[in-house]
Amino acid sequence: MSVKSFGLTLWLCVAASPAAQGPSLVVLNFQHQNTPTQQKYLIETMGGGVAVLDYNNDGLLDIFLVNSGRIAEGSKTFARNQPAYWNRLYRQGPAGTFTDVTAAAKLDRMPLDAYGMGVATADIDSDGWLDLYLTSYGPNVLYRNKRDGTFEDVTTPVTKASGWSASAGFFDYDNDGDQDLFVTRYLDWDMSRNILCGTPFHAYCRPDKFGPMSNLLLQNDGKGNFKDQSEATGIAAIKGKALGAAFRDYDEDGFTDIFVANDGMEQYLFRNQQGTTFQEVALEAGVAFGDDGKPFAGMGVAFDDYDNDGKPDLAVTVLALEKYPLFRNNGDGTFGYASGSTGLAALTAPSSGWGVQFADFDNDGRKDLFVAQSHVLDNVERIHSGLRYLEPMALYRQTTAGKFERNDIGTPAAYRGATFGDLNNDGAMDAVVQVLGGKPVIVYGKPQNRWLLIKAPAGTAVQAGNVHGYATTSGSYQSASDIRIHLGLGTREKVDLDVRFPNGKRKALTGVATNQIIEVTPP
Amino acid sequence: MTVALAMLLTLAQVTPELRQAAESGMKARQSGDLATAAAEFRKITQMAPNLAAGFANLGAVYFEQKDYVQSVPTLRRALELNANLPGTRTQLGTALLATGYAVEAIPYLEASPELLGIALLEGGREREAIDRLEAALQTKPKDPDLLFYLGQAHSRLAGKVFAQVTGVRAVQLSAEAAVVAGRREQAAKAYAEVIAKRPDLLGMHLALGELALESGDFATAGKEFEKEVKLAPGSARAAWRYGAVLLNQGNNAAALSELRRANQLQPDMPETLLDLGKAELAAGSLPNAQQAFEKLLAIEQETLLAENAHLQLSNVYRRLNRPADAERHAKLFRELRQRRTVSDVKQSK
Numbered sequence: 001m002s003v004k005s006f007g008l009t010l011w012l013c014v015a016a017s018p019a020a021q022g023p024s025l026v027v028l029n030f031q032h033q034n035t036p037t038q039q040k041y042l043i044e045t046m047g048g049g050v051a052v053l054d055y056n057n058d059g060l061l062d063i064f065l066v067n068s069g070r071i072a073e074g075s076k077t078f079a080r081n082q083p084a085y086w087n088r089l090y091r092q093g094p095a096g097t098f099t100d101v102t103a104a105a106k107l108d109r110m111p112l113d114a115y116g117m118g119v120a121t122a123d124i125d126s127d128g129w130l131d132l133y134l135t136s137y138g139p140n141v142l143y144r145n146k147r148d149g150t151f152e153d154v155t156t157p158v159t160k161a162s163g164w165s166a167s168a169g170f171f172d173y174d175n176d177g178d179q180d181l182f183v184t185r186y187l188d189w190d191m192s193r194n195i196l197c198g199t200p201f202h203a204y205c206r207p208d209k210f211g212p213m214s215n216l217l218l219q220n221d222g223k224g225n226f227k228d229q230s231e232a233t234g235i236a237a238i239k240g241k242a243l244g245a246a247f248r249d250y251d252e253d254g255f256t257d258i259f260v261a262n263d264g265m266e267q268y269l270f271r272n273q274q275g276t277t278f279q280e281v282a283l284e285a286g287v288a289f290g291d292d293g294k295p296f297a298g299m300g301v302a303f304d305d306y307d308n309d310g311k312p313d314l315a316v317t318v319l320a321l322e323k324y325p326l327f328r329n330n331g332d333g334t335f336g337y338a339s340g341s342t343g344l345a346a347l348t349a350p351s352s353g354w355g356v357q358f359a360d361f362d363n364d365g366r367k368d369l370f371v372a373q374s375h376v377l378d379n380v381e382r383i384h385s386g387l388r389y390l391e392p393m394a395l396y397r398q399t400t401a402g403k404f405e406r407n408d409i410g411t412p413a414a415y416r417g418a419t420f421g422d423l424n425n426d427g428a429m430d431a432v433v434q435v436l437g438g439k440p441v442i443v444y445g446k447p448q449n450r451w452l453l454i455k456a457p458a459g460t461a462v463q464a465g466n467v468h469g470y471a472t473t474s475g476s477y478q479s480a481s482d483i484r485i486h487l488g489l490g491t492r493e494k495v496d497l498d499v500r501f502p503n504g505k506r507k508a509l510t511g512v513a514t515n516q517i518i519e520v521t522p523p
Numbered sequence: 524m525t526v527a528l529a530m531l532l533t534l535a536q537v538t539p540e541l542r543q544a545a546e547s548g549m550k551a552r553q554s555g556d557l558a559t560a561a562a563e564f565r566k567i568t569q570m571a572p573n574l575a576a577g578f579a580n581l582g583a584v585y586f587e588q589k590d591y592v593q594s595v596p597t598l599r600r601a602l603e604l605n606a607n608l609p610g611t612r613t614q615l616g617t618a619l620l621a622t623g624y625a626v627e628a629i630p631y632l633e634a635s636p637e638l639l640g641i642a643l644l645e646g647g648r649e650r651e652a653i654d655r656l657e658a659a660l661q662t663k664p665k666d667p668d669l670l671f672y673l674g675q676a677h678s679r680l681a682g683k684v685f686a687q688v689t690g691v692r693a694v695q696l697s698a699e700a701a702v703v704a705g706r707r708e709q710a711a712k713a714y715a716e717v718i719a720k721r722p723d724l725l726g727m728h729l730a731l732g733e734l735a736l737e738s739g740d741f742a743t744a745g746k747e748f749e750k751e752v753k754l755a756p757g758s759a760r761a762a763w764r765y766g767a768v769l770l771n772q773g774n775n776a777a778a779l780s781e782l783r784r785a786n787q788l789q790p791d792m793p794e795t796l797l798d799l800g801k802a803e804l805a806a807g808s809l810p811n812a813q814q815a816f817e818k819l820l821a822i823e824q825e826t827l828l829a830e831n832a833h834l835q836l837s838n839v840y841r842r843l844n845r846p847a848d849a850e851r852h853a854k855l856f857r858e859l860r861q862r863r864t865v866s867d868v869k870q871s872k
Contacts, residue, residue, distance in 0.1 A: 283837075283853055283856075283857075284841065284849075284853070286838045286841070289834060291801065292831055293827070293830050293831030293833075293834045293835075293856070293860075294831075320739055321737075321738075321739050323739075323771070330842065332842070334838065334841055334842060336804070336838070336842075337801075339771075340770045340771050340772075340773065340775075340801065340805060341773055341775055341805045342773050343771075343772050343773025343774075344773075345741075345771035345772075345773075346741030346742070346745075346768070346771040346772040346773070347741075349739030349740075349741055349771070350738060350739035350740060351739070384705075384738075385705065385706070385707050385708065386707050386737060386738025386739070386740075387738065387739075402773075403773055404773075
């Protein structure tokens with residue numbers, strides 16, 4: 001491990017992996033505060049989201065980190081007005097350094113009763129600037145980007161929500177060209193109804209000790225004003241214990257569908273019915289349960305095409321011994337369990353995962369699977385001597401078509417939210433991973449092979465030969481990723497691009513030189 | 524229980540002092556003032572030293588005070604004066620048990636299978652204890668205390684047998700005991716020791732592999748199962764385990780081959796049929812998968828394996844474009860799952 005000074009306190013250290021073969025790691029000088037207590041309040045072990053976004057449109061990705069809060073016995077607030085418990089925005093400078101601009105951006109306040117969970121990003125008012133939505137146990141907050149380096153709180157009773165929100169994500173469910181908002185709500189739980197679980201020592205309670213909650217679907221009017229359509233679309237009718245969510249048109253009917261990762265129960269796949277209502281079809285589609293027919297602890301979710309057939313597949317992060325389920329899209333409205341055939345089942349069986357994404361980390365034209373790992377129970381070793389609470393991150397690298405190999409990254413920690421994007425615009429995919437009660441880590445990918453980064457409107461799909469990409473900030477766990485589409489292209493110096501915009505229009509670009517960042521706009 | 528004192532008070536020859544002490548003692552006991560009750564009943568035993576009820580009540584109060592040392596001779600004296608006091612017998616047996624005289628307690632506890640079972644267990648008569656505790660469980664099913672003592676009885680009985688085992692088999696037993704206790708590392712070391720001493724002993728690699736699987740270590744499990752398969756090529760269980768690991772490792776062709784072999788060795792093994800169906804599904808052979816799952820359901824209808832087979836068949840039929848069959852199996856899956864979930868909830872309560 002070598003220490004690299006950037007002249008700013010944000011950088012703590014840089015750890016180069018052996019022989020510089022893999023990624024290099026940077027630990028950020030941000031401290032996530034979750035306040036673990038003897039009461040084992042469930043919220044303590046479930047936070048921290050993270051986002052990478054270019055909030056100031058300077059072409060460089062910045063980092064937003066969600067903090068949780070201070071839990072004090074008998075108090076219903078979480079000291080969010082104290083700097084130690086602020087969320088933080090770090091602006092990236094040209095030299096790759098990050099500067100804390102939280103206060104300058106007016107992001108230094110959260111409602112005192114908001115114990116922070118996650119973050120979602122989107123340009124909610126189509127002004128070309130990314131806005132922020134923050135989820136909490138307690139009130140959620142919507143920040144509008146004022147285009148001058150600051151944000152303003154534009155939360156309404158609708159966007160504030162209630163209860164315990166976990167992940168949130170933006171997508172256009174009604175094909176009207178703006179970004180609607182989906183919010184997962186985890187459990188019917190509050191601190192006053194906390195119970196102590198486990199004998200002879202206490203552990204965080206299993207979700208089956210508490211009732212389910214409905215999720216929220218908020219419709220955007222195009223100006224960033226949201227209307228609650230949860231009831232009208234049927235979303236509210238189906239309660240779950242939702243932690244993660246991701247959005248893709250899995251059945252290619254032109255309308256984006258919703259996958260919801262539920263904890264300790266069946267998963268939900270909400271099929272979009274022409275932008276009006278949703279039908280829950282997870283069982284019929286083959287994604288409700290694991291290969292053993294049992295429910296699993298769904299936490300994070302990646303909804304993308306891992307096998308280059310143009311159809312979005314699903315990977316869900318779960319607890320140890322459940323094996324991360326990978327569902328391959330059969331192209332007929334159903335999915336097949338592919339964790340076994342890809343080798344992922346055996347590789348992931350001892351691990352528990354949270355933040356997750358399919359991305360091509362070595363630009364060989366095959367997407368890999370990155371997972372932020374750690375068990376949910378901080379004393380799991382006392383319950384099962386073969387399991388571990390702290391785990392390294394893992395890159396499940398796709399070596400030959402359809403097979404994965406495991407590469408552990410970093411030191412064992414309680415990794416939670418994870419966000420993805422090319423932070424330094426070198427063509428290699430990077431990740432920023434939150435650590436529960438710890439300091440987050442930037443994982444810089446090693447530049448190799450050829451690539452393209454494509455800036456396009458949310459919901460745009462791009463195809464370069466057999467490689468497919470999709471513009472979204474959503475997915476993972478409580479986190480938001482770079483909107484730009486990253487394509488790993490092997491040795492190809494030029495590619496032809498087929499671009500499908502969310503409005504249905506297509507654009508063909510021929511002979512596009514690789515190893516560059518381009519922007520595509522609808523014709 | 525205020526033994527026979529109420530009846531005593533109806534007798535004409537009772538002295539006013541005795542009546543006074545009996546009434547005061549009963550009243551004090553009812554109000555929870557055990558010290559006063561003991562003092563009053565003690566007066567009765569002094570005034571009427573041949574009155575069994577006096578000693579029985581004084582012993583009962585000592586018992587309630589958890590003063591078992593005093594209660595034993597007092598209750599014993601009551602029974603000497605009148606052997607026909609069933610409640611007092613049980614109380615004496617319990618007091619003896621509480622003071623560590625389990626063998627002496629046994630003759631007094633015939634009215635309580637639960638306490639008799641515990642006394643027999645503590646008295647070193649585990650087989651009889653198991654009979655009595657199982658009888659007690661008939662009236663109190665899933666009682667955690669009874670289950671604890673029953674488990675302890677089995678464990679001690681096994682311990683007595685195991686104590687006579689020597690050599691490598693003793694190490695094997697210690698490994699199995701470590702597995703039961705959740706001490707996986709200790710168990711793995713013991714199994715490895717057995718293998719080092721007796722490499723020909725069947726089942727050891729299988730046990731090591733299953734231990735590894737419990738921690739999600741498929742790499743170790745696969746190696747151990749492969750060794751077991753070589754050692755015991757006729758073992759359907761070893762073949763199934765090895766095939767299932769290969770299936771999870773993405774080695775589909777080898778998995779299919781091994782699971783087919785396991786199925787030939789033992790064609791009616793549901794575990795093999797389930798994983799064979801999954802391997803056929805992974806290989807794209809929907810009819811073969813369908814056949815394996817249907818065969819499983821012909822063997823088992825209510826188990827977790829059957830539940831999973833319905834789910835798998837639902838997926839297979841959907842892919843075969845047979846929606847009615849798919850929905851039928853999805854419905855059966857849901858019903859089985861619902862039934863089991865309700866049962867789980869009841870059990871957890």
